Amino acid sequence: MSDKPQKPKRPQQVYTLLVQIGRKTGDGLPKAATGAALMVYASGVDEDEAVRETVAILKQADLNPLDVTGYGTLEERIAQGHEIEADERELMDRALAENSVIVAQMTPFFDKP
Numbered sequence: 001m002s003d004k005p006q007k008p009k010r011p012q013q014v015y016t017l018l019v020q021i022g023r024k025t026g027d028g029l030p031k032a033a034t035g036a037a038l039m040v041y042a043s044g045v046d047e048d049e050a051v052r053e054t055v056a057i058l059k060q061a062d063l064n065p066l067d068v069t070g071y072g073t074l075e076e077r078i079a080q081g082h083e084i085e086a087d088e089r090e091l092m093d094r095a096l097a098e099n100s101v102i103v104a105q106m107t108p109f110f111d112k113p
Contacts, residue, residue: 007069008023010045010046012026012043012044012045012068012096013043013044013045013046013050013055013073013101014041014042014043014050014073014074014093014095014096015041015042015043015044015047015050015051015071015072015073015075015090016039016040016041016068016070016071016072016073016077016092017039017040017041017042017050017051017054017059017068017069017070017071018037018039018068018069018071019037019038019040019046019054019055019065019067020035020065020066020067020068021035021036021037021038021058021063021064021065021066021067022034022035022064022066023035023064024062024063025062026062026063027062027063027064028062029108030108030110032111033108033109033110034109034110034111035066035109036106036107036109037107037109038058038103038105038106038107039103039104039105039106039107040054040101040102040103040104041088041091041092041094041095041101041102041104042054042095042100042102043095043096043098043100043101044101047070047072047087050070050101051068053071053101054068054101055061055068057101073083074089074092079101088104091110101103
């Protein structure tokens, strides 16, 4: 048996992330798109872990993540005055329950119409 003290386990939280993605062969974006923005709910013990997991999963899905902006946890967003709709809360709850990354919205970018 180890005499090493056990670190207290930190609880998972859900973070809201905005991920900018660039083009990559096989990414599934519309042909004329130059990239996209993804609104993501990702679980993690901290925001850094949520970002790392999100980037890893998006790369596995043949996407090209370029930049990630964190908007914090549900509590942090409420404190900032964000209005959180019921369907958004449901997706956050699901991300926490499944310890997963959920893409809630994808908005492709186009140069010009």
